[in-house]
């Protein structure tokens with residue numbers, strides 16, 4: 625799938641998130657507390673350092689861009705619903721970690737599956753909608769905002785995207 629360069633930083637995050645989702649699913653499948661616990665802790669750290677900010681950037685920068693072109697967009701509603709569901713699962717996970725309570729493998733399995741489904745949805749539906757409805761100028765501005773936010777948030781390692789090339793004709 626050819627992605628507009630302005631969305632590369634977020635797509636790169638998706639790659640990292642899929643790796644994390646897979647770790648959750650694999651640990652859940654073992655049903656072994658010795659595997660479930662470190663996977664849960666690893667995911668909680670990834671959420672704190674990266675994924676939480678990624679969700680916020682999509683909500684603050686990407687969705688408003690789509691909303692200007694398509695205020696009643698199903699993609700916006702679905703993205704927000706899925707974000708809420710994943711945040712709810714992460715809150716449950718963090719609560720158990722904080723209380724040092726037993727972690728059910730089913731919670732990790734649900735989180736891994738929800739995250740995987742969410743990324744598939746964004747790559748196959750949300751991002752194509754943004755690419756088809758936003759102008760090159762809007763996409764370039766969105767990329768600048770993303771880069772600014774990310775350098776401020778210290779997410780540089782995922783933001784090494786090439787600058788959008790308006791003349792490439794890749795839409």
Ligand SMILES: [Fe+2]
Nearest residue numbers: 679682707746
């Ligand atoms: Fe998202």
Ligand SMILES: [Fe+2]
Nearest residue numbers: 634638682746
């Ligand atoms: Fe995303």
